[in-house]
Amino acid sequence: MxxxxxxxxxxxxxxxxxxxxxxxxxxxxxxxxxxxxxxxxxxxxxxxxxxxxxxxxxxxxxxxxxxxxxxxxxxxxxxxxxxxxxxxxxxxxxxxEQSDTPVQTFLCRAPNRNENAASSNNTQHHRYLCRSPRAGEQYGIKCG
CATH class of the missing domain: 1.10.10.10 (Winged helix-like DNA-binding domain superfamily/Winged helix DNA-binding domain)
Structure with a gap:
């Protein structure tokens, strides 16, 4: 093992x-x-x-x-x-390893200090990997 x-x-x-x-x-x-x-x-x-x-x-x-x-x-x-x-x-x-459900990647945007800011420099991206038990079903991952 x-x-x-x-x-x-x-x-x-x-x-x-x-x-x-x-x-x-x-x-x-x-x-x-x-x-x-x-x-x-x-x-x-x-x-x-x-x-x-x-x-x-x-x-x-x-x-x-x-x-x-x-x-x-x-x-x-x-x-x-x-x-x-x-x-x-x-x-x-x-x-x-044998799961027929693919690993899904979610890109999430962290909240900006000023949501009206036009610059993308205030945006942070995080990747979350999760396995979905059914096609299309997502876990309750909340970003921002």
Whole structure:
């Protein structure tokens, strides 16, 4: 697994398959742990370690973990007792690279101090890349 490619694919996929902030934080903690494990297909992580790495506890942790599994970002198996759960991170690279929806570029103009100014020197342009789940559908990117 290539960490940077997986991070980029994850954040592209989140545009199509959104996650809560807690789920995103937990996914990043799981990625870090799997990186320390040498990118195993399956690895174990205790709840206390995930609480420490993510800062998420209790029912918020359980909801975030369930959300990641439900939306296809991870698989986990609880083992009961004091045994750590078994985790598998599902690669998002295939989802990101195989999307049939093209990446769209939006050019946005920052507001001028004086909207009546004729000079284009007061205009700043920013590029935003986003993936649209359906042709023609845009995310709520507001510029200016």
């Amino acid at each position: 290539n960490y940077i490619k997986e991070l980029n694919a994850f954040y592209n996929q989140v545009l199509i398959n959104p996650l809560s902030g807690s789920a995103m934080t937990l996914w990043n903690a799981l990625m870090h742990i799997n990186n320390l494990c040498g990118w195993k297909k399956e690895f174990t992580a205790s709840v206390s370690l995930l609480h420490l790495k993510s800062g998420i506890k209790g029912t918020t942790f359980k909801r975030a973990r369930d959300e990641l599994q439900k939306k296809g970002y991870i698989r986990f198996t609880s083992r009961g007792g004091n045994q750590a759960a078994i985790y598998q991170i599902i690669s998002q690279q295939h989802n990101s």
